[in-house]
Amino acid sequence: DAMVIQNPRYQVTQFGKPVTLSCSQTLNHNVMYWYQQKSSQAPKLLFHYYDKDFNNEADTPDNFQSRRPNTSFCFLDIRSPGLGDAAMYLCATSRETSGIAKNIQYFGAGTRLSVL
């Protein structure tokens, strides 16, 4: 009964080779988030979608893009991965963007990205 599913769990890519991480949800939530979490650090928000509206954090590098083709799916595209992009990438959902429900977020298990 997994609610937020991330695939794959582990991804290895080469320096500069584009990679796509996938997230799907069965909660029918409006909002989907992507976080980057480096080793022993806090999760850092990259961007989020409210329905089809894309909201980028100011300090998210252009190298990171996202797509949300429908309510259930959201993708993280890294156009040219560098060694510094090796991290755990977490997808999360929430029901709303206002009220306390905004920050009751449901997380997937994450995709650990390695860059060789």
Place this chain on the structure above:
Amino acid sequence: AQSVTQLGSHVSVSEGALVLLRCNYSSSVPPYLFWYVQYPNQGLQLLLKYTSAATLVKGINGFEAEFKKSETSFHLTKPSAHMSDAAEYFCAVSEDYGGSQGNLIFGKGTKLSVKP
């Protein structure tokens, strides 16, 4: 600007002992406060949340936290540690802009080890 400080990146307790994980926040407006738990190779799971109602908040798995405005703290406690509590714990804050919430800001996390 809001921020979260978690004192102690690693806490070790014996099974059956009190668990105390410290969190201090900085916020210019009334905050919402959260504790999330992350088990190895998993995403984050909400433990409990403070939303300006009762200052003592009870969460899942026997954890609770107390909001102390005068100390700007939101420490997490559990009377008796269990081996299954071994995980990383993140404190997070978001700001209440009168019905609209800012994004979650996470602390750096505290890794809890439980010794038999």
